[in-house]
Amino acid sequence: xxxxxxxxxxxxxxxxxxxxxxxxxxxxxxxxxxxxxxxxxxxxxxxxxxxxxxxxxxxxxxxxxxxxxxxxxxxxxxxxxxxxxxxxxxxxxxxxxxxxxxxxxxxxxxxxxxxxxxxxxxxxxxxxxxxxxxxxxxxxxxxxxxxxxxxxxxxxxxxxxxxxxxxxxxxxxxxxxxxxxxxxxxxxxxxxxxxxxxxxxxxxxxxxxxxxxxxxxxxxxxxxxxxxxxxxxxxxxxxxxxxxxxxxxxxxxxxxxxxxxxxxxxxxxxxxxxxxxxxxxxxxxxxxxx
Amino acid sequence: xxxxxxxxxxxxxxxxxxxxxxxxxxxxxxxxxxxxxxxxxxxxxxxxxxxxxxxxxxxxxxxxxxxxxxxxxxxxxxxxxxxxxxxxxxxxxxxxxxxxxxxxxxxxxxxxxxxxxxxxxxxxxxxxxxxxxxxxxxxxxxxxxxxxxxxxxxxxxxxxxxxxxxxxxxxxxxxxxxxxxxxxxxxxxxxxxxxxxxx
Numbered sequence: 001x002x003x004x005x006x007x008x009x010x011x012x013x014x015x016x017x018x019x020x021x022x023x024x025x026x027x028x029x030x031x032x033x034x035x036x037x038x039x040x041x042x043x044x045x046x047x048x049x050x051x052x053x054x055x056x057x058x059x060x061x062x063x064x065x066x067x068x069x070x071x072x073x074x075x076x077x078x079x080x081x082x083x084x085x086x087x088x089x090x091x092x093x094x095x096x097x098x099x100x101x102x103x104x105x106x107x108x109x110x111x112x113x114x115x116x117x118x119x120x121x122x123x124x125x126x127x128x129x130x131x132x133x134x135x136x137x138x139x140x141x142x143x144x145x146x147x148x149x150x151x152x153x154x155x156x157x158x159x160x161x162x163x164x165x166x167x168x169x170x171x172x173x174x175x176x177x178x179x180x181x182x183x184x185x186x187x188x189x190x191x192x193x194x195x196x197x198x199x200x201x202x203x204x205x206x207x208x209x210x211x212x213x214x215x216x217x218x219x220x221x222x223x224x225x226x227x228x229x230x231x232x233x234x235x236x237x238x239x240x241x242x243x244x245x246x247x248x249x250x251x252x253x254x255x256x257x258x259x260x261x262x263x264x265x266x267x268x269x270x271x272x273x274x275x276x277x278x279x280x281x282x283x284x285x286x287x288x289x290x
Numbered sequence: 291x292x293x294x295x296x297x298x299x300x301x302x303x304x305x306x307x308x309x310x311x312x313x314x315x316x317x318x319x320x321x322x323x324x325x326x327x328x329x330x331x332x333x334x335x336x337x338x339x340x341x342x343x344x345x346x347x348x349x350x351x352x353x354x355x356x357x358x359x360x361x362x363x364x365x366x367x368x369x370x371x372x373x374x375x376x377x378x379x380x381x382x383x384x385x386x387x388x389x390x391x392x393x394x395x396x397x398x399x400x401x402x403x404x405x406x407x408x409x410x411x412x413x414x415x416x417x418x419x420x421x422x423x424x425x426x427x428x429x430x431x432x433x434x435x436x437x438x439x440x441x442x443x444x445x446x447x448x449x450x451x452x453x454x455x456x457x458x459x460x461x462x463x464x465x466x467x468x469x470x471x472x473x474x475x476x477x478x479x480x481x482x483x484x485x486x487x488x489x
Contacts, residue, residue, distance in 0.1 A: 041310075041467075044455060045417050052420035065355045065367035065421040100366060102355045103441055111325075113440035145372045145396075145418065165486045173475060177468060178372050178396040180418040227482050231475050236418055237396055238457065239471045269419040 001281050002080060002135055004087040010275055010283055011091025011137065015070070016099050017288035018273030019062045019141050022053055025207035026184075026245065026270045033182055033235070033242040042240025049235070049268060064269040066143035067101040070123040073205070075136040077279075078129070085125055088137065092116075092123050104144075126198070136286075138205060138274040146183060146265040149175035150200070152193060155259040164189065164261050165224065171263050172228050172244070177237015180267035182245045184208055185228070188262040191252035199250040200264035205272055208246030221247045235268075292455065298346035299390035301410035307458050309465040313414060314454035318432070318447060319393070320344065321352045323371050325443035327379040329436065334386055341435040342445060344387035348414075351376060351394035353442025355421075356431065363431040365448070369421030370395040373413070381405040393456060397468030403460050413460035415467070416453075427453030 022030075030053070034046040056063040070092050074084060095101050096117045103115045105122045117123070151171050155163045168187065175183075188199025211218035224247040234240025245268065254260060274286040295303060297317030307313070320342055322330070326349075330340040354368035373394030376383075380398060383389075384405040391411055392398075395418035406412060416424060432447035460466045483489040 041457070044312075044457075048417035048420045048423055048455070052417070052423040055422040055426070059422065061422045061425075062355060062367045063421065064419040065353065065369050066371070066419075067355070100355055100357055102353065102367075106440065111440075113443075115440070143419075148372065148375075162488045165488050169479070169482065169486065169488075173479070176396070176472060176475075178374055180395065223486065227486050230478060230482050230485075232478055233471060233475055236415065237471060238415065238459070238467055239474070267419055 002082065002277050002279065004082045006277065006281060007082065007084055007087035008091045008094070010277055011088040012095045012098065014137060014139055014273050014275045015091065015095040015101065015141065016060070017285065018139055018271050019067045019099060019101065020060050021057050021288055022063060022270060023207065023272060023287050025209045026268070027053060029208050029245040030182070030268060033245065037240050037242060039240060041238050042234045042242065045235035045238060045240070062099065062101070063271065064143060065102055066145060067104065068141035068143045068271065069104055070117060071126070071140045071142055071201070072123055073126045073128070073138040075128045075130050075132070077133050077135060078131070080135060084135070089118055089123060093118055134276045134278045136274065136276045138272065140201070140205065141271040143267055143269065146179040146267040149179040150264045151262070152197060153261045154193065155261055157257065157259050159259060161220070163259070167261055168224055168263060169227065172233070173231065175265060176233055179265040180269065181233055181237060182235055182242040182268050184245050184266040184270055185224070185247045186264040186266060187247065187249040188264070189249060189251040190254035191260060192254065193260050195252055196260040196262035197264070199252060200262035203248035203250040204264060204266045204270070206248050208248065212249055217249050217251065221249050297348050297390065299348070300346065301390070304390050304410050304412055304462050307412050307461055308463070309458050309461045309467050311458040312454070313456045313458060314452045315348065315427070315450050315456060316452065317450060319348045319350050319450045319453065321354060321444070321446040321448065322349045323351050323353055323443060324375055325439045326436065326445055327376050327383050329439070331379065331382060331386065342447065344389045346388065346390045348391040348393060349389050350448070351392065354446055356441060356446065363434060365425050365428050365431055367421035368425045368428060369419050370416050370424070372396050373398050377402060384409050384411055397459055397466065403464060403466050403469070406460055406462050407464045410462050412458050412462055414456035415459035416456050424453065427451060
């Protein structure tokens with residue numbers, strides 16, 4: 001049985017796992033980066049990052065003090081009659097106290113902080129309805145350092161792929177050390193202004209060792225990754241070979257007259273986690289087993 | 291060779307530091323980010339003063355996670371926040387309050403580099419996101435001011451012990467590692483553009 005109590009418990013547990021442990025693909029990417037750096041400064045930055053990941057995991061403490069705002073992706077089977085949103089929101093409240101998470105969510109204008117990471121439209125929910133029999137919850141705990149550097153460009157169709165490359169290159173240079181490199185660059189191409197923004201974030205949910213299924217897009221991901229790593233911005237913007245851990249692209253068809261491109265930065269502390277709740281109440285952790 | 295420093299730090303000791311030096315820090319450190327900068331400058335404009343004296347002390351661009359155990363605050367995680375958000379406030383903050391150092395990540399813009407040169411301050415870069423590691427360099431939380439600004443934005447009074455490694459990112463002689471990196475990035479752009487077919 002999928003009950004509200006179970007969903008709340010699972011959301012709390014998912015948040016604890018997600019903010020204290022990084023997904024395996026990201027940790028491997030950082031280890032590889034450490035091996036590939038030869039200079040003292042970037043090596044020291046990556047050493048601190050890897051040491052910190054281990055400390056966080058061993059002590060069950062948040063990898064980064066900015067535990068972000070909580071953005072959920074919920075895939076719903078038919079026939080679920082409980083209030084999933086209410087249960088997850090309660091899980092966020094509880095996680096804020098118990099993990100603990102930093103209370104980050106504030107009113108955008110008064111800047112008043114309710115202290116529990118809950119407010120109007122926060123946590124934020126994205127829903128998908130599917131024909132599988134289990135409920136899947138994915139969370140992204142998104143910090144502001146990387147999010148603040150994100151950008152939307154409404155290119156013209158004539159600017160094409162060259163325009164996309166130019167935009168990405170310029171934005172990574174502009175962001176420099178601010179989004180906590182090595183970053184993952186999420187690109188959402190096409191759709192509309194808002195759709196490209198959502199796609200850019202969804203691109204960040206894909207592991208960095210999984211190229212886009214479309215070989216042409218995968219080629220562009222690889223080309224951009226290699227080019228960006230020649231910039232020399234390096235870990236924390238202090239110079240080095242690793243500026244990005246990966247470039248992930250998602251796209252949607254768009255209007256013949258437009259070419260929206262959104263770039264969403266993910267800091268090296270890529271906190272994303274997925275869990276499934278099956279109809280018999282079995283909980284299966286996808287990104288953070290054990 | 292790593293350098294050990296203890297707050298308060300004299301201008302003389304700060305002037306001895308050069309961009310690229312590695313420092314470990316002891317002594318009292320104050321957290322302060324957007325709201326602390328805004329409110330401290332507002333306080334002084336109105337003829338008042340902030341609840342702590344920043345002179346020759348170190349300000350940490352950090353919004354920590356704190357947990358109250360009984361009556362005591364304990365530090366859970368305390369990595370740096372993005373310093374560039376304070377770019378427009380820092381030169382004035384340095385002029386008015388004369389801190390010896392700022393700890394943060396990502397570097398700061400030229401007006402701050404200039405202010406640091408003029409008033410004898412440095413910028414210490416600490417690894418962004420490495421919040422548990424940084425928390426190991428804090429042995430005690432002495433207290434909190436302006437808690438009403440919210441946990442991330444308050445002034446937390448931390449007792450540092452071996453806080454680091456800190457890289458001197460901006461020294462008091464006008465040098466900035468971030469500006470150096472940026473310059474070399476600009477130099478590489480032409481070749482990268484060519485490779486991407488957008489030259």
